[in-house]
Amino acid sequence: MTTEQKQDPEFIQFRYPREVTYHHALGYQSKFANGLKQGRILATKCPVDGRCTIPPRIVCPMHHVRQTEWVDQGQRGRLISAFKINFPMFNSRTGELQTWENPIIAVELEGGARMDGWCMETDPSKLKTGMLLEAVWRPEEERQGRADDIMYWKPIEE
Amino acid sequence: MAERIAIVGVGQTHHKSKRLDVTTAEMCAEAVERCLEDAQMTMKDIDNIVMGSFEVADGYYSPDKWIIPELGAVGKSGLEMQNVGTTGGVVAATGFNIAATGLFDAVLCLAWQKMDEAAGAFGRGGGGTNEYWTGQFPMSPITNFARRAYAYMDRSGCTEEHFAMVRVKQDQCAMKNEYAQLRLGLTLEKVMNDALLAWPIRRLHMCPTTAGAAACIVCPEGKAKKVTNKPVWVEDWYTCHQGGSLTMAEDPTSSTLAYASNLVYKRNGITNPPKDIQAWEVYEPASPAELRWIEEVGICEDYTAWKLFEQNKVGIDKEIPFNPSGGVTATNPIGATPVVRLVEAALQVRGDAGEHQIPGTINRAMATGYGGQGENVIMLLRKTL
Numbered sequence: 001m002t003t004e005q006k007q008d009p010e011f012i013q014f015r016y017p018r019e020v021t022y023h024h025a026l027g028y029q030s031k032f033a034n035g036l037k038q039g040r041i042l043a044t045k046c047p048v049d050g051r052c053t054i055p056p057r058i059v060c061p062m063h064h065v066r067q068t069e070w071v072d073q074g075q076r077g078r079l080i081s082a083f084k085i086n087f088p089m090f091n092s093r094t095g096e097l098q099t100w101e102n103p104i105i106a107v108e109l110e111g112g113a114r115m116d117g118w119c120m121e122t123d124p125s126k127l128k129t130g131m132l133l134e135a136v137w138r139p140e141e142e143r144q145g146r147a148d149d150i151m152y153w154k155p156i157e158e
Numbered sequence: 159m160a161e162r163i164a165i166v167g168v169g170q171t172h173h174k175s176k177r178l179d180v181t182t183a184e185m186c187a188e189a190v191e192r193c194l195e196d197a198q199m200t201m202k203d204i205d206n207i208v209m210g211s212f213e214v215a216d217g218y219y220s221p222d223k224w225i226i227p228e229l230g231a232v233g234k235s236g237l238e239m240q241n242v243g244t245t246g247g248v249v250a251a252t253g254f255n256i257a258a259t260g261l262f263d264a265v266l267c268l269a270w271q272k273m274d275e276a277a278g279a280f281g282r283g284g285g286g287t288n289e290y291w292t293g294q295f296p297m298s299p300i301t302n303f304a305r306r307a308y309a310y311m312d313r314s315g316c317t318e319e320h321f322a323m324v325r326v327k328q329d330q331c332a333m334k335n336e337y338a339q340l341r342l343g344l345t346l347e348k349v350m351n352d353a354l355l356a357w358p359i360r361r362l363h364m365c366p367t368t369a370g371a372a373a374c375i376v377c378p379e380g381k382a383k384k385v386t387n388k389p390v391w392v393e394d395w396y397t398c399h400q401g402g403s404l405t406m407a408e409d410p411t412s413s414t415l416a417y418a419s420n421l422v423y424k425r426n427g428i429t430n431p432p433k434d435i436q437a438w439e440v441y442e443p444a445s446p447a448e449l450r451w452i453e454e455v456g457i458c459e460d461y462t463a464w465k466l467f468e469q470n471k472v473g474i475d476k477e478i479p480f481n482p483s484g485g486v487t488a489t490n491p492i493g494a495t496p497v498v499r500l501v502e503a504a505l506q507v508r509g510d511a512g513e514h515q516i517p518g519t520i521n522r523a524m525a526t527g528y529g530g531q532g533e534n535v536i537m538l539l540r541k542t543l
Contacts, residue, residue, distance in 0.1 A: 089296035089298065089300075147294055
């Protein structure tokens with residue numbers, strides 16, 4: 001059916017490539033970005049239940065109270081979940097299709113906050129929920145304050 | 159005091175991977191025409207229109223400028239909305255809210271998606287929700303559900319074969335639904351050997367890209383009784399915002415579905431969901447998700463739904479009639495998908511679903527919309543008030 005439609009000269013389709021550049025302000029979360037440049041992972045802490053959250057927020061999403069305290073989350077955490085992409089997918093920063101060797105993981109940091117990252121171990125069968133991981137940073141001069149200033153999370157023997 | 163409301167007409171297009179023969183507006187008109195015909199109404203009878211799609215996946219903004227004229231509805235009152243995959247859900251819920259005011263006689267709820275025109279928009283947009291927080295990852299529904307499926311296997315002890323059982327059941331249902339896009343005649347072996355996208359998600363486990371539209375007409379009680387002798391009463395509805403983090407849920411297998419359905423059950427006296435609800439059309443973008451969703455809507459205990467498939471208990475004419483239309487892995491015009499669920503649930507209540515009609519009387523049906531990484535819309539329908 002699809003092929004027939006494509007060959008049918010009665011119906012015509014036009015292609016419109018578009019390129020748009022956005023400039024998004026980081027606001028209160030800028031403190032998190034500046035922390036990354038210094039090799040620190042900072043999260044906001046809820047004064048009601050003490051829970052630390054990344055992305056940081058001015059107010060706690062559950063208790064809706066102001067969060068003024070920032071807590072350094074340390075350099076280590078435990079694996080919550082992981083998956084590996086087995087097919088080429090678009091890099092949203094470059095718009096190019098590329099392959100992805102490293103699993104994407106969720107980590108619960110020593111300070112209690114959770115964040116996503118890349119795992120240095122490329123074999124997903126070697127990843128176990130709860131395993132200890134340590135942040136591997138880009139050299140300081142290359143850091144931009146983005147979450148991927150942490151290049152990988154590296155499994156640590158206990 | 160809110161009016162009681164009912165769905166008096168439903169319509170959808172035959173969903174396809176490509177529709178070069180129609181524009182987005184023409185495709186919408188197709189669904190609306192079928193809906194008006196079903197309700198035995200004309201556009202003159204409609205006095206409010208709520209409409210929407212996931213705009214990024216369409217490539218048009220302000221699409222109502224093009225669609226409203228095609229419907230012959232210029233000058234009518236209405237709203238345009240969008241909320242990713244739940245768009246159709248918020249369209250319907252807003253339509254319900256408007257109808258319940260009693261200020262309008264007939265509210266048309268319309269949702270659509272023509273994914274053959276910008277299917278790549280999802281991938282290029284990364285997570286799409288926030289570039290700073292998700293932009294480093296090639297996030298998509300595939301990666302979202304790969305993570306959920308991995309965590310589900312980890313916690314439940316189920317295997318990849320159970321995901322394949324779900325997919326085969328979905329296809330068996332879709333084979334009986336003439337509006338479904340993918341009707342493939344799948345076997346367990348075919349699913350198990352299909353291309354791996356992001357382990358444990360295979361190509362066949364994911365919803366397809368679809369061009370399609372769906373619509374329904376909602377009226378307050380007085381008008382509904384005049385229009386049709388088969389009103390489908392809207393018992394309750396709830397749109398649930400997602401709490402917690404942008405980048406990951408507190409529980410990677412979980413969404414807001416359990417929270418939202420429990421809330422709706424409580425205020426409608428539903429204590430035994432698999433008994434009190436006879437038909438389910440729940441938005442499951444990937445086959446592994448159906449297992450968790452069955453648990454979250456309260457059909458069985460957490461992390462046990464895979465056993466129901468092992469025991470062959472899920473299907474149109476089985477103990478648990480879950481997604482008799484074939485569901486979202488067969489058909490997914492994203493923004494429209496929750497309205498497709500609503501249309502299908504309404505047809506089940508009326509007894510008009512045709513080959514995929516669940517046997518016996520359907521007194522109550524539940525339809526949902528899902529989107530982003532966990533938002534849900536619950537829509538509860540009744541045969542009688």
